[in-house]
Amino acid sequence: xxxxxxxxxxxxxxxxxxxxxxxxxxxxxxxxxxxxxxxxxxxxxxxxxxxxxxxxxxxxxxxxxxxxxxxxxxxxxxxxxxxxxxxxxxxxxxxxxxxxxxxxxxxxxxxxxxx
Amino acid sequence: xxxxxxxxxxxxxxxxxxxxxxxxxxxxxxxxxxxxxxxxxxxxxxxxxxxxxxxxxxxxxxxxxxxxxxxxxxxxxxxxxxxxxxxxxxxxxxxxxxxxxxxxxxxx
Numbered sequence: 001x002x003x004x005x006x007x008x009x010x011x012x013x014x015x016x017x018x019x020x021x022x023x024x025x026x027x028x029x030x031x032x033x034x035x036x037x038x039x040x041x042x043x044x045x046x047x048x049x050x051x052x053x054x055x056x057x058x059x060x061x062x063x064x065x066x067x068x069x070x071x072x073x074x075x076x077x078x079x080x081x082x083x084x085x086x087x088x089x090x091x092x093x094x095x096x097x098x099x100x101x102x103x104x105x106x107x108x109x110x111x112x113x114x115x
Numbered sequence: 116x117x118x119x120x121x122x123x124x125x126x127x128x129x130x131x132x133x134x135x136x137x138x139x140x141x142x143x144x145x146x147x148x149x150x151x152x153x154x155x156x157x158x159x160x161x162x163x164x165x166x167x168x169x170x171x172x173x174x175x176x177x178x179x180x181x182x183x184x185x186x187x188x189x190x191x192x193x194x195x196x197x198x199x200x201x202x203x204x205x206x207x208x209x210x211x212x213x214x215x216x217x218x219x220x221x222x223x
Contacts, residue, residue, distance in 0.1 A: 035211075042119070042201050042213030043158075056210065091158060104148065108157035 004107035006092050012113045013082055020078045021110045025094030032075050033104070034067055035091040036060065043091055049075060082114045118142050121202050121214035128221050134189040136217045138202030141183065149176050149187045150201040152216065158201070161187070192221045 005024040013019050025032050030051050035043035046065070048056045051072040061067070064082075069075040079086055092107040119140045128134050138147070149161045162169050162176040164185065169176050173192075178185040189196055202214040 033211075035213075040215065042203070042215045043211075044213070045210050048210075093158075104160050106150070106158035106160065 004092055004094050004105050006090075006107035006110050008110055009108065010111045010113075012115060015084060015114055016081055018078065018080045019082055019112065020076050021090055021112075022074060022076050023092030023094075023107060024074045025092070026096075026105055027073070029094035029096045029105070030072065031095045032069055033093045033095075034075070034077050035093065037089040037091060037109070038087075046077075079112075082112075084114045087112055087114045117214070118212040119202055119204055119214040121200075121217050123217060124215070125218045126220070128192050128219070130193060130221055130223050132192050132221075134192050134196075134219065134221075136187045136200050136202075136219070138185045138187070138214055139183060140185075140202075140204045140212070142204065142206055142212065144204040145207050146205045147178055147185050148203040148205065148211075149185070150203055152199040152201060154198075161200075189219075192219075194221045194223050197221050 004026060007022045011019055032049045034046040036046055037043040044060055045058050046061050047067045049069040052069050064080045067077045089109045089111050091109045093104040095104045122137045146163050146165045148163050151159045151161050164176055164178040173190045175188040187200060197220050199216040199218050201216045203211050205211050
C-alpha cells in the first residue's frame with residue numbers, strides 16, 4: 001500500500017482522556033498536514049510539517065493539541081483532556097515539496113467520538 | 116465570510132445526467148483542488164488546477180483565475196459518482212481553505 005495510512009480508523013473515548021493518532025505519509029513526501037473535519041463542513045487546517053519541522057499551526061490547535069513528526073516520516077497528533085467538541089474526523093495528507101502536478105494525497109482519516 | 120463557496124450544497128441527479136458543481140473563492144491562490152469524499156470519510160484528490168482545464172475520464176475541471184471561479188463537471192453520471200465533492204484552494208504559504216462540499220447523489 002503506497003497511500004497515506006492513518007491509525008486508528010475509529011476511536012471512541014471518554015471525555016477527559018488523552019488520545020493519539022498516527023499518520024504514515026507516502027514515503028517520498030516531505031510535507032505532512034493535519035486537518036479536522038466536523039459534520040457537514042469542509043476540512044479545517046490544523047498544522048503542517050516539512051520534514052521534521054512544524055512550520056505552521058492554526059489557532060484551532062489549542063494547547064491541548066500537539067503534533068510531532070520526530071524523524072520526518074510518520075506523524076502523531078495527540079489530544080489531551082478530550083472534550084466533546086473534539087469529536088470530528090482527523091485527516092492527514094502528504095505532498096512533496098515542488099510537486100506541482102499531483103497535489104495532495106489524503107489518508108482515510110481517524111474518526112474520533114468523545115462521549 | 117467563507118473564503119471558498121460551493122454550490123449547490125446538495126444535488127440529486129438521474130443516472131446519465133451531466134452534472135456541474137461550482138466553486139467561487141475570494142482569496143489569491145496558487146492552486147485549486149477538487150476532492151472527492153466518500154461516506155467512509157476517505158478523501159481522494161481528483162484535480163489540481165492553476166489555470167485552464169483538465170480532464171480525467173468523465174470528469175472535467177475548469178478554472179477562471181480572473182473571475183476566481185472553478186467548475187467540476189461529471190459527464191454521463193453514474194451511481195458510483197455519489198459522494199461529497201470538495202473544492203479547496205491553496206494560498207501562498209501553503210495553507211488550504213476548503214469549501215463545505217457538495218453532496219451528490221446519483222439515482223439509477
